[in-house]
Amino acid sequence: MSVQFGNPDRPNSYIGKTVPRPNAARLVEGRGKYVDDIVLPRMVHVAFVRSPFAHAKIQGIETVDAASVKGVLRVFTGADLAEVCTPWVAVLAHLKGLKSPPEHPMAVDRACWVGEPVVAVVATSRAAAEDAAELVDVDYEQLPVVTDMMTALDKDTPVLHPEMGDNLAFQRVNEEGDLDAAFAGAHKIVSAQFSTARHTGVTLEPRSILVDWNPAETQMTAYHATQAPHMMQTVLAKHLDLPESRVRVICGDVGGSYGIKVHVYPDEVATAAIAKIMGRPVKFIADRLESFTTDIHARDHKIDAKIAVDKDGKILGFDVDDWTAIGAYSVYPRTSAIEGNQVINLCGGPYDFADYRAKTTVVFQNKTPTCQYRAVGHPIAVAITEGLVDMAAAELGMDPIEIRRRNMYADDAYPVTSPAKMRFEGLSHHQSMDKLVGLMDYDALRADQAAAREKGIHRGIGIATFIELTNPSPFMYGIGGARISAQDGCTVRMDPDGSIVALSGVTEQGQGTEAMLSQIVAESVGVLPSKVRVITGDTQVTPYGGGTWASRGAGIGGEAALRAGRALRDSILEVAAAMLQADQSNLDIRDGEVVDSESGTARMPLEELGRIVYFRGDTLPEDLPRELVQTRHYITSEYPFAFTNGVQASYVEVDTDTGEVKLLKHWCVEDCGRIINPQLVDEQIRGGIVQGLGGALFEEVHYDEDGQLLNGSMADYLVPMAAEMPDMIIGHVETPTKESALGAKGAGEAGTAGAPAAVMNAINDALRPMGAQVSAMPFTPERILRALGTIEE
């Protein structure tokens, strides 16, 4: 069946419309059910004693005082848990050379970062567990620390994991063409050093897990704030030696994820191990300091990069040397080499050029492990690329829009393979740029900038084009051996009254998954979206799937739902045709009624069909199939990833006396293929932009040279708040992927990918007449003033 999604007059036209999210009405009344809201009979609480040192040998652990606190039931060491839980090693076979030592749920004889769990105290209340944790006496012998990224591989730097041989976790060069020749023949070469700060996600709901183990029925149930319940089911089963069928992961409401809640955290596995030992429900809710010291960090990169251009502004090549430090362990099971790998895959992404060399060097250090966080690697690659393109334009005296137009892949060039060997099925850089220029009224904005400059007000315009990796295939993780599902499934069922239940393997983290799925199922079956109940986040009932990561929910989960919905429609019509003595091909389902597809005349409500199938099946022909439950799975196969594209613009005002940057306005034109719910897509983009703006202006995890984390509270780690954020104009171009019938690509990370580069370029546009330039994020007042020479070392 071919559906013309572009035709707004088609029947059941819910794909492409803004419909309300089914779960929003509940959440505004405070009726959400997050993990910490769940209380189970005999439930106990665990609090962790964490390493106060970045690197220390554990000489002994004294727990007598802690155990004597009223309410304390058990105290566990790393060695205790190692008896019931096997360690993990976070490597991927396709990231050649990636290494990392085995990691246990709690440190066994050595702690490698401030915050690593060392002892677990279980008590009848969280307060008692915390009180007792303070009385645990761990005898540490401090060891030399590795904290500086750039000297981690030096001969005289201690080796963090001696059995690994050195501090190099991973290194890769992505090379194409003859870069040296391209640079030798260049009209201009522009080089710059960039750095992106160490960030963390700061989910408002801290990491949360409640695990129950019922030995009488050998059943583990984990209520978990996670993006990937099936992955967690597999991980818990494997490391706690249980069949997957005996591990049920339930993911109810989740208070923000952004990539933070897709990883395996030692303290969460420890909680499951403790539940298995104690045979009762154990709850762990991270407090805010634990969030800062143990949620994954990300984006800690330093880059030397160069661009070569000819006299017409044609890009000849990029040369990128990227370094990142990932903390003490590669994070399981996605690994901590992906971010650097993404950087060297994505630099130069929008542009048609020939010669490329990008190298990433990934090192260990005694800090919190880093891993995938919203828009993995993209904000870094886009900052490098777009920063260099703007600097080259300035050298050539060329307008930043013009240099991009001269270099972006033509909209009819596809399919193409980039010098970084990324395959693009269909992008719309020029159409998107044209739309952006119109939305922001570029010429008028330049005039405003000039008028302001006359008055001594320094405003700047920054542009950032970008590509975004979405709809990942097994090429992302599966081929490397990780049990992370790239396929996803959906079961769609008709209940006797004609209402529909859809069970999906993708998950809801607030982005609107359930609304998106309800629209797709409603359209594909032929009922109102309000008649579709969507169930996600329960491994015992939903088809096996990957959950939420790499902007895959709509593109992968949505396509599975579309196919399942269509299959159910066919099953319903097969029964209807028999009941109505009609030709199935002349029937359709619209708004919950079987109708003649030509005339639209109502023939039978689904409720009647349900009554006959479920209660009077005796009246149907004996051999008539009556399968009103259909399951379909979907996986991409033609392309490793469905790339999206877009372009952002930022308009800023820089106060050259105080160094403060004021965000005046922000624009984004984005092409995520088929848009299922325009409002949800716009709000994903707005939220993503603001997360990127945080990285551009505020966010940085600070450590001292001993590896002590210095800003572990929300008063000290600054995140974007309402007062500093701009209004954002969002526009779209739609280039559906041809791989699926739905045509949807991902939209959740585009905002974060492009915003920091747009702001950097805007600031530099404002500062350029003063000969100042910044390229180290976040762009704090201090850094702006140093660039201006107002303050010096």
Place this chain on the structure above:
Amino acid sequence: MSEMFRDKVEIDLTVNGEAVQARVPAGQHAVDFLRQELGLTGAHASCEHGVCGACTIRVDGETVRGCLTLAAQLDGADIWTVEGLSDTDAIRDLQDAFVARNALQCGFCTPGMLVAVEELLAKGGVPDRAVIREHLSGNYCRCTGYEAIVDAVESVAQKRTGKVTS
């Protein structure tokens, strides 16, 4: 931790219009008391530092951080949380506007955000966007980027003052 924090204190208060009597540990925060003892899980504990606003509740007409207030301080107080404000339809227009404008994603900040917004709206008039943003600058939302929240607040203010009829 001091033993004193575990001393029990008798409190007698009104929560969402219902009389409550309790014996609470001296060290227990108001948000923990509401969540753990009364089952009012709408207000959330998040930064536990008074910075993020997820635990915002109304105490004697004032907007208060549930993580910076001790339960023991609530003796004699009149408390409203999102549950009571919902049951009485006191902020129904605001909740509807949040849903219509998708001014929430994960929803974790929303109960506190709504209490903070209502404090501003109760002053009357239509605050301009900068004033709305400033008023909400103590309520952290990582999901929305705030614009949808500002839009929803603005639309409710306009409707309440009769500036728009839609």
